[in-house]
Amino acid sequence: MIERLRHWIGTFGIRAQIGALLVGTQLLAHTVTFGFMLFLSSELGRKSEVILDLSDPMLSVLRVLGDDPDKLDVLVDQDHRFTLVDRAPRDATLPKVDAVLAETIGQGSIPGVVAFALPTHAEWPPAPRVQPFGLASMAPDGRWLIFTPRPNVITRTIPRVATILALSLLALPLMLLSVWVGAWLVAPIARLSAATNAFARDIQAPDMAVEGALEVRRAIVAFNRMQNKLRRLIDDRANTLASIGHDMRTPLTRLRLRLETANLGAAKAPVDRDLSVLENMIDDALRFMRDDQQQVDLQNIDLTALCQTAVDAMRDQGHDVIMSSRARVVAVGDLKLTIRALDNILNNAVTHAEAAEVAVESNPTSSTAQIVVTDTGPGIPDHLISFVQQPFNRLPTVAAGDTGDKTGFGLGLAIASDLMARQSGALELAANTPRGLRATLTLKTRRDGA
Structure with missing residues (x-):
């Protein structure tokens, strides 16, 4: 599972990985922060604060009007949260009330105030996270003053929502800034990767500008030095x-x-x-030496037309070569290099077999196109396939019976393999069923900067 996850992550570029890491850490940090805020809102201290806040109107009234029954009647007429009854509430016993509620009310500065539990279906918003309760106190005339708090869901939730929105609005530009800075920091690495691929296609590709972080600068300097040494080595060899x-x-x-x-x-x-x-x-x-110094010119190539032209040329020379597919397939590559690679493969096929067949295939899933050349010759053993793609290497049986004017010098497959690699393609050799060799030239069907 871990290996599959690593492989999936490896399919994304370093910019995407760093961007996802920054966004993920920001989201995780905010999730933890919001969770902590919600946790604190349910703690005992927060509950006590909410209870005292809701009880404050009752306590204030008792301090100011507690000794004047007439003023209490006026209060009841003006504020519907207060009522006067002849006897104490039925549930005005502390054991039936939340322990935090009972302890908080018991610490009030006005004696004689008791708390009672409201029905669970009372109109009580969830924001305070406190058990629905009311307060009762006996007036001087023997009646009971009842106070039923009515928490406002807006005033209780808006501050928290506003805090979360403010943090989110502040975090969003910071998150975008972090992603942009991360992409800017890894940009030289992306350019180094592109320069490496460009150098693989063109030995004369220009050196990279030295920029970026210290480690990236050192890598670019080392890459430029290696590039120059390889150029001198190839030039000296040529x-x-x-x-x-x-x-x-x-x-x-x-x-x-x-x-x-x-x-x-x-x-x-x-x-x-x-x-x-x-x-x-x-x-x-x-x-073969000159091919290493030839520049690569990528363009759209009609592989079907290219193969048909090559097949017609081989047939004009008297070789039994046929084209088995007609559907138009377009790929991205160097036209001259592709023609030379295909010619080498066809020459190898007609040299060692009496007939050859050419097919063009497209693979939308992998964004590639293939030229498949099959023959019915002696084929190549699996353990020698990589051997024959090296310069001047030939099969032992071919080398032993070489007359010098027919089988060449072991450069055809090596040149074809090198020509395909230089345009970000590939040459694959495999056994043909039931007999012979199957050579596949693979090119990409879209430009991706590779």
């Missing part, structure tokens, strides 16, 4: 290989001239073929 290729062409040319004038008889054809092998190997190696 220049070295180009120099070697140039230097080798001169003796190869002299050997060809001497071969033309030499009388070697039957040995002339094998020597000429070996020289052709050397020249082709130099050309393929130089072409």
Whole structure:
């Protein structure tokens, strides 16, 4: 469960994760605060405060008018909360009243005041969180003055609601500000990720501007240093290989001239073929090196039309290649790199098999499109699939029977794999059922900055 949660969280960017963390912590803090406020409102001290507040009119009347029955009659006529009765309320016994209520009234400054419980269906709002009660006191003429508090739900709840709304209105801009600051802090990390992907596609991608927090700055400096070192390494390798290729062409040319004038008889054809092998190997190696420095130009590609053109070209050369799908599929990639990768795959298929089939598929769920090339040749064992996608690696059976003019030098699949990777695609090789090889070229169908 934890691993699945981690995987789900990992599908979101760092900005979304930090934003969710900030919003979540703010909401949690406010929930705890509101809960604590509600808890305090039900504590004994809060109850006592509410009871004294509700009892204050009765206590004030007794202090001012307690010795004058006539004034009590006038009060009853003007304030409907007060009544005069001939006998004490039926429930005017303290044990039947809430313990906090009895203790609070018992601490009042006016003696002779008793509390009694009101019916549970009395019009009593829930805001005070106090048991419905009334107060009674015997007047000098023997009658009982009854006081029934009438809590105002608005006056009791509005202060708390206003407090919660004020805190919420204050917290909302702070929350938005926190999310914006968090996004601003992680922006260099997002740019570093984009620069890494850009460098993977284009070796000549510009260096990043050094900005952000100290750790991010150090990471950007290290990335720029690594990028420059890789550029120098690739340039040095390409220049070295180009120099070697140039230097080798001169003796190869002299050997060809001497071969033309030499009388070697039957040995002339094998020597000429070996020289052709050397020249082709130099050309393929130089072409492989130049591919690393070619810039990537992403655009929308009609894969169906591209594959149909490639199939027609192979058929014009006499190869048995067919196109099995006609639905239009558009993907995002580099047109030249995709054509070269497909040509390498088709050449590999017709070289080792008599026929090949091309299909174009779309996967809306993963936002990808695939070019699938299948053949019925000898195929590649599963444990050697990654091996043959490395430069100059060939299957042992192919290398042992290589005549030099047919099977190449182990660069076709390696070049196709590299060309697909440079445009954020992929080359996957697998066994074809029941026999042969299944090569899948995968490209994305939408731009996502990767």
